[in-house]
Every structure is written in structure tokens, then in C-alpha cells.
Amino acid sequence: MAGRELRRGRAGGAVVALGAVGCLLLGGLAGCGGRSGAATGDSSGGSAAVAVVREAADALVEAGSSKARTSMEMATGGTRVTIRGEGVYDYRKRLGRLKVLLPQDPSGTSVRRPITELLAPGALFMKNRGAGVPADKWVRVDTRTLSDGNLVTGGVTDPFAAAELLRGTRSATFVGRMELAGAEVRHYRGTADLREAARVASEANKGPLGAAATGFATAEVPFDVYLDGEGRIRKVRHRFSFMNGEREEPVAVASTTLLYDFGAPADVRLPEPADIYAGRIAEE
Secondary structure: OHHHHHHOOOOHHHHHHHHHHHHHHHOOOOOHHHHHHHHHOOOOOOHHHHHHHHOHHHHHHHHOEEEEEEEEEEEEOOEEEEEEEEEEEEOOOOEEEEEEEOOEOOOOOEOOOOEEEEEEOOEEEEEOOOOOOOOOOEEEEEHHHOOOOOOOOOOOOOHHHHHHHHHHEEEEEEEEEEEEOOEEEEEEEEEEEHHHHHHHOOHHHHHHHHHHHHHOOOOEEEEEEEEOOOOOEEEEEEEEEEEOOOOOOEEEEEEEEEEEOOOOOOOOOOOOHHHEOOOOOOOO
16 A cells, blocks of 8 residues: 555654554645746746746745645545645744645545644644544654655645745746736746755755655656745645555655735644653554
8 A cells, every 4th residue: 555655664753644644545545036036027937937936935934924725636546535734834933733634435424533733843743643642632743754754744745845845946937827816826837856955945844855855756846836926835736756565556646735815823832742642553
């Protein structure tokens, strides 16, 4: 099973994360100059478009915070499942809080209550984890142990990691202008390299992006990104691929992040040590 392939060779924290979200997903599968360019430029491609896309993460830091919606689709062997999230993110503190809705099981019934996830540099915290974890306790995962850099494991892609992945943009083309959720945006399509992204990312994301560069089937990540007049990401869609150890067919992952309501309060408080579960996690 693809979820189990992702778990091999990792610390116990990785097993926890994939049991909570990844395995449930797969269970049925067996610098202002660049930002100014985003506002006024219309280059069809080349270095101008690459520069604009690479600076999108800086524009988010300037914005401070936003609300976010996420969607992650996994497909292999003609079967597709989707997991969704919604919450807030602080781009300066690198902290986020998302409520993650797990996919329905094959009978159409809900798998379990939504999982609350807290995103922090080097860590993922989950509540309503299930599998023997008390409802009032958090599970902590050291994301530095995850070979996908936590781009897939949590069922969501950390919004700032999604933006910093674009720092590794190798090629980009300006597709056109459109309106998205009431905002005028410019659509760019291109390919980013995880290795390059890891090299130039912030300290918090160097390790995770570097791990993903070796953990995925390829370090090349196709993307579509929609930037507003301030160069901020309004929507970004990445397409990842990793190999399923029990089948030759790779698992295709499409991760979409929508950002809106910039400047919205994002008061994210991490759990106290006493609130973190230290017991054994049951296999699922």
C-alpha cells in the first residue's frame, strides 16, 4: 500500500502522521521589484515570470497572515480520494491552525471527526487523532523525520512551505489574467525544483524541502499559481509523485492551497507538554 511505502525507514513520528491522515487517504488505494512585476508585468515567460513567482513567499511574509483552504487529491489505479482543510496561518511566525476533514470511506460514511492540526517549524501537532489517543490530547510529529517534508503526510501542504517551494522555480510562463474569489490575479504555470527550493528557503523549510527532493519520485514539481496585485499567492496547485512500493504505478498527488483575507488574526498557540500524548499509537 502506498501509505505504508511512505512510512518505511522513518522514525515513529512518521508512522503516527501517516496513520492519522496519509494512510486513511490511501487506505482505499492499495525584494519589491519582482512583486511590482506581478502587479504590472505581462511577460509570457522567461526570467521575468520566474522572478515574479520566486518572490511570492516574500509577499506573504509582508502580508503577515491569512485564512487558508487546502485540498489534497491522491490517485492511483483509477481510484481518487480527497482530503480538505481550512484555517489560518501566520507567515512571520511560521505557525498555522487547520481543521482537516478526512475523506469518506467506500460506503460513503464519514471516517471520523475532523482532525485539528497545528503547523510549526519542525513539528506537526494533531488532535482527535483516534487510534487510542485520548480526545483531549495532542500527538506531536517531528516533521524533520518525514521523507516527503510534510508536503503530503499531514493531508495538507503547509501554506508557507507551498510558497517557498516556488523559490525553486526553474521555468514559468504567464498564462493570463482572470478573477479569482473577487480578486484580479495573474496566472503563472511552471516547474519548480525541490533541491533548489531547499537551497534558498528559510531555515525552517530547508530540511523538509530537501527531504522531499529525495523522497518523491522526482524533484521536479509542476505548479499553477495565481498572484494578486501585491504579488501574494491567492491559489497555488502543486503536483507531486511518489512510488508505491507494492505496485509499479506511482501515486499522483495534487495539492491545492487557497489564501484569502490577508491580515486576519492568526493566534496559534502550541500545546503545553502536559497536553501531548506520550503513549503508544495503535496501528490503523
